[in-house]
Amino acid sequence: MPGAYESIEKRTELVRAASGLLHEQGFQRTTLAHVAARAEVPLGNVYYYFKTKDALAEAVITAHETGLRELFASWVAAHREPRQRLRCLVRAPLDSADHVVQFGCPHGSLCQELEKLGADAPLAKAGARLLAVYIEWSEDQFRAHGCGKRESRALATDLVAAVQGTMLIAHTMRSHELLTQQLRRVERWLDETLSSPRPRSRS
Amino acid sequence: MPGAYESIEKRTELVRAASGLLHEQGFQRTTLAHVAARAEVPLGNVYYYFKTKDALAEAVITAHETGLRELFASWVAAHREPRQRLRCLVRAPLDSADHVVQFGCPHGSLCQELEKLGADAPLAKAGARLLAVYIEWSEDQFRAHGCGKRESRALATDLVAAVQGTMLIAHTMRSHELLTQQLRRVERWLDETLSSPRPRSRS
DNA sequence: GTCTATAAATTGATAGAC
DNA sequence: GTCTATCAATTTATAGAC
Numbered sequence A, B: 001m002p003g004a005y006e007s008i009e010k011r012t013e014l015v016r017a018a019s020g021l022l023h024e025q026g027f028q029r030t031t032l033a034h035v036a037a038r039a040e041v042p043l044g045n046v047y048y049y050f051k052t053k054d055a056l057a058e059a060v061i062t063a064h065e066t067g068l069r070e071l072f073a074s075w076v077a078a079h080r081e082p083r084q085r086l087r088c089l090v091r092a093p094l095d096s097a098d099h100v101v102q103f104g105c106p107h108g109s110l111c112q113e114l115e116k117l118g119a120d121a122p123l124a125k126a127g128a129r130l131l132a133v134y135i136e137w138s139e140d141q142f143r144a145h146g147c148g149k150r151e152s153r154a155l156a157t158d159l160v161a162a163v164q165g166t167m168l169i170a171h172t173m174r175s176h177e178l179l180t181q182q183l184r185r186v187e188r189w190l191d192e193t194l195s196s197p198r199p200r201s202r203s
Numbered sequence C: 001g002t003c004t005a006t007a008a009a010t011t012g013a014t015a016g017a018c
Numbered sequence D: 001g002t003c004t005a006t007c008a009a010t011t012t013a014t015a016g017a018c
Helices: A003-024 A033-037 A044-051 A053-078 A082-094 A096-102 A108-115 A122-145 A147-171 A175-196 B002-023 B032-038 B043-049 B051-078 B082-095 B097-103 B107-115 B121-144 B149-171 B176-194
Strands: none
Touching: A003 A033, A003 A053, A003 A108, A003 A122, A003 A175, A033 A044, A033 A053, A033 A175, A044 A053, A044 A147, A044 B002, A053 A082, A053 A108, A053 A122, A053 A147, A053 A175, A082 A096, A082 A122, A082 A175, A096 A175, A096 B107, A096 B176, A108 A122, A108 A147, A108 B051, A108 B107, A108 B149, A122 A147, A122 B032, A147 A175, A147 B051, A147 B082, A147 B121, A175 B149, B002 B032, B002 B097, B002 B107, B032 B043, B043 B082, B043 B107, B051 B082, B051 B107, B082 B097, B082 B149, B097 B149, B097 B176, B121 B149, B149 B176
């Protein structure tokens, strides 16, 4: 019975290998030969599971998307207060601080690179979904906290922009300290924002 | 006398062409053939001016660096108040809003891509200098405003992270409106931050 | 200094045996 | 389903005529 199961395991292993390499080296620099080697699968076999390199990258993004949604759902399950949930988002990069400092945000950097393929490229659209997941979930939490619809959207964008920008800078400077300290500042901003009595956009 | 001048003009033209293509397509996807075509220079001639593709990219980054410093200097010359100067930084993306929405930040996206070459790659280090120029200049302005040394560094990082994150999201979403509105919010944050009576880090 | 032709290496993708 | 061998295209870089 190994046969039937090995195929889905190999597929999964290919996606895992590709996911890591896309984070470490980016899409363009990652070759299918390298992915195959890391997954311990012969090069030619890759094409049995994925018709093209793009298809493999899309599978990686889909896996990221699923993983993100599960992670977000776990925060919702763990905390009743939206403020606590959003804090999880801000602190999340610290859980993989080493990777973030060394390679940047696995979603943000991938998204930025894939956008260079052109606005109408399927992969670019797939990458954009990753950022959308971040923003939409954050928006939901601000709504749940009691913020207005437009304000929630704007706050969510503020938050994701701050976290993404922080990861970009901390990665570029290769600084754990910068990542930690700046994320703490984002968290403070978040606390102050959610504490102020129902911000009415027109202050 | 054309001879002597044409050579430096061609060099400049190659850098200009490469600069545009690096912004539009990224480093990896930009071929020297494409650069040569846009600069209206035969492919083989590129190597007379630049030993390698990397050398051309470094010239582009150096040009960006020079341009940034000149731009920042012009803001210093135009405004006596650091607050006004920093406002220029926040509003700058609006001057080329179309390009930013379509291709992202020419410095941030390049920096992010080049980091994938590895921490010790010369091009990665060159790209990192671009972000450093932003942060250091901003830091100087916060200092001039009267903020403490550590606080200025942190505020500068906050600011650049917010602007970079905003450009990433606005580009990904291809939204002029998002770019405009979120930058306005960053500006409001900047105003509030600089208005509060000398933030003492320990609030 | 300028340009054409081409070498050399890489890499996405396929053919076809097993 | 699995794997080897290889094609075909791309692209950096060079050789060498002018």
